[in-house]
Amino acid sequence: MTDMYQLTMAYSYWKSNRHESPAVFEAFFRKGPFHGEFAIFAGLEEVLNYLNTFSFSPSDITYIRTLFPETVDDAFFDFLAELDLKNVRVRAVKEGSIVFPRTPLVVVEGPLLACQLLETAILNLTNFATLIATNAKRMRIAAGASKTLLEFGLRRAQGPDGALSASKYVSIGGFDGTSNCLAGKMFDLSVKGTIAHSFICSFDVADLSEDIFNLNGKPFWSSISKYKEELGFASASESELVAFATYAHALPSNFLALVDTYDTLQSGVPNFLCVALALIDCGYTPLGIRLDSGDLAYLSIESRKLFNHVAARTGKYLKHLKIAASNDINEAVLLSLNTEGHDIDTFGIGTNLVTCQQQPALGMVYKLVELNNTPRIKLSNDASKITLPGRKALYRLKSHDGEALCDLILSPSDPPPVCHQKFLCQHPFELQKRCFITPTEVESLLDLVFSDGIIAHPTHSLLAIRERVDATFRTIRSDVKRLLNPAPYKVSVSFEKYEETNKLWMKQVPMMEFS
């Protein structure tokens, strides 16, 4: 799993005997996704599994041979067949870290050829994972902490694998469950689901069966019919009622009714209420309804009113009933529902979550920053695209109340920041932008995660990672976490790093001549 140019470059490195030159590569992104400032770094454990099993199989070698011209030196393929990552060291921020533009997230050090070859896989495995974890977190912010968020994206993802990654990483971003059973099985996630339109459409009035006349030793269907008459719900669809009753009879503790098959307020909600009341009489607790079309704010409020009205008329307790909604929800819809006012407890989000509709790819890149112990820079006419040269240490400086003040990038030779001591934090490109920070806490962000050919880092459960996300997230200032127009978070360098960067930049930029 790599891009062809990694192999042609590898050949050229090998042929010119530079393949063992000590190199340092870095993966980072230049701009926060979704017009935001932060991202949740994810995918590291998949990268580590990839590194752990890295090798070219005999059939890979045979195939790669066919991609090169006949004239290529055959010893290269013997070299590839023997290639391992024993001399590659990887440092990375923790899975589930809150991260910011331009800070190194994965740092790969080792022989030039091997490190270069890893680029594509590292980007493939972290780009989407980070993007979708971040997307989920933003939806969590938009929905608010009290709402239940469910991922329903399996049918719209980029194949089975895309869907599994989505289910996995939205859970660390703050989703409470998924509809995807395989994801639930593989990652120990909470799995949710009740009924679809086709279930309701499959029922006719004639499908009413004697089997559902009683439930738990009590009358069920006659109780439903009685409520329907008493409450004046005559116009509600009879076949929908039979469908609800049949489902509730089979799974009485799991009755969440999809109410928009015929008409939400005329049919679905009234039918739901009749079955819910009968369930209560039989000793069960109905769960609620799911809205899947129409004006969700309006329908949720009207449905709740009807719940309250029926509760008042029947004297039953219905306050616990949940209203779920699931039609084309995205971050903007969540925000606008908040503005309008709504009565929805649970959001089921599919397409716009798993495709990251607002920005379907994160532009994480992987750049050479040092070779033969000399810093390297990648120039660009656009200053924001210039890479920070050299091997780096990365610290987060925090205030007395644990709030993150700044991420600080140093050369390994720079004196690290010390608690309670003033440190000059310099903008990487603009000399005039700088400040002194006296941290109360200094956290080193890069851990050694792979060395000597093996994973050098304990893996964590998704739950533990989600807890890390939440804990770290609380340390970030709320204006930085804002969804729209966030305050920029400071990513600074030492003054030495600034000078090194600008010296190298000046040295490498071509001098144009005009006359």
Place this chain on the structure above:
Amino acid sequence: MTDMYQLTMAYSYWKSNRHESPAVFEAFFRKGPFHGEFAIFAGLEEVLNYLNTFSFSPSDITYIRTLFPETVDDAFFDFLAELDLKNVRVRAVKEGSIVFPRTPLVVVEGPLLACQLLETAILNLTNFATLIATNAKRMRIAAGASKTLLEFGLRRAQGPDGALSASKYVSIGGFDGTSNCLAGKMFDLSVKGTIAHSFICSFDVADLSEDIFNLNGKPFWSSISKYKEELGFASASESELVAFATYAHALPSNFLALVDTYDTLQSGVPNFLCVALALIDCGYTPLGIRLDSGDLAYLSIESRKLFNHVAARTGKYLKHLKIAASNDINEAVLLSLNTEGHDIDTFGIGTNLVTCQQQPALGMVYKLVELNNTPRIKLSNDASKITLPGRKALYRLKSHDGEALCDLILSPSDPPPVCHQKFLCQHPFELQKRCFITPTEVESLLDLVFSDGIIAHPTHSLLAIRERVDATFRTIRSDVKRLLNPAPYKVSVSFEKYEETNKLWMKQVPMMEFS
């Protein structure tokens, strides 16, 4: 791989003894993707492989048991463990068909429970495949038939699997190659790639090695230096020149230089030309350049001018040199490049191709259309969301010159259209929209692809499928294929189907009462 609600519905069907009821489900989409009219149907062969291996493993059963309440009837899990698809028949349009909104693409007939369970997998495996094949075709239309299109999306797709699907299905949509070696190996695709920025950044002037002084028994480096002096390219980066020369020396028949690391016109293209001329002197054919930033239209034209200028000065033939471009290209960029004028031969497209940025999901749905031999309808306040009830036959009517005139949906009991006989083609919902068509050719579009538990259909190579795409595409009127504001393609029904639909609709729609 299914959604939880498929299993809760399955339980309810089983519990109410309706699981064997004969059902018909259909997969279709309601609107063409990307504001267009057509789509290229893809993913069928993966669906067939899924059906062919469908079963619940013992560990699946153990896991699913945990998702249900304790009170559930255990015999259900024995039933699931034994479940097979022997009684399921699947009809589908051919992989690579040009298809239109509302026509049935996959038709699944068999026991209600089994057919319902297949929904999620069928949608997952066809939605993205169809979307990205269509996206690729649109980019092919925008770029024009003479251009080379390469897929570079591995690092931005939804994980390894998403990337593989992308590489596979863009090839049937008209892409010529991919950067993804694994996709090349698995699907026998053309694999392309040369060098990245990090390769060039890894070189210093000091990295010039004696090994590249000669090539094929002729002076190489001195020839490069001579051209650099003669052509007045003194300001071009010397380390970039060493990088190009080293690469070209290793793979002299594969020299396509990435020219924007320092400055495209001041450094990259001049350095490329020096190495290219020296390669020609050594008996090789250089390939060309790749632009990866800046104004691609302007840079391609200026680069070509420089090629021509140098060809005139040196007397070398450089007309064959290709210009590739690869920075953030999408359909709109391709169209605007055409308007501006450019000199690009090859486009490398990554992010915007594999994420289908313009519309990251296709809304294919799977609906129950018949149960117990009775048509079923799914209502909606939005007429365009109403499903066409009943089992269907699907025909394409063509004119004397092979042009597609209309897709026609019939009930199996309707007399099929006959060549050279007038047929009344009726709009499915609007009585006044209808016409007579006298086809010269009538093609039945749905083939039996799965029955008796096995695949009932030969599989085809990607190349054969691509040829089908191209052949069918030529039969579609060009205004229907237009990328923006296409003419609508006629999807009609028989008058009998129209009446059946509207009768059922009237019967099921709730009558509201006002006073």
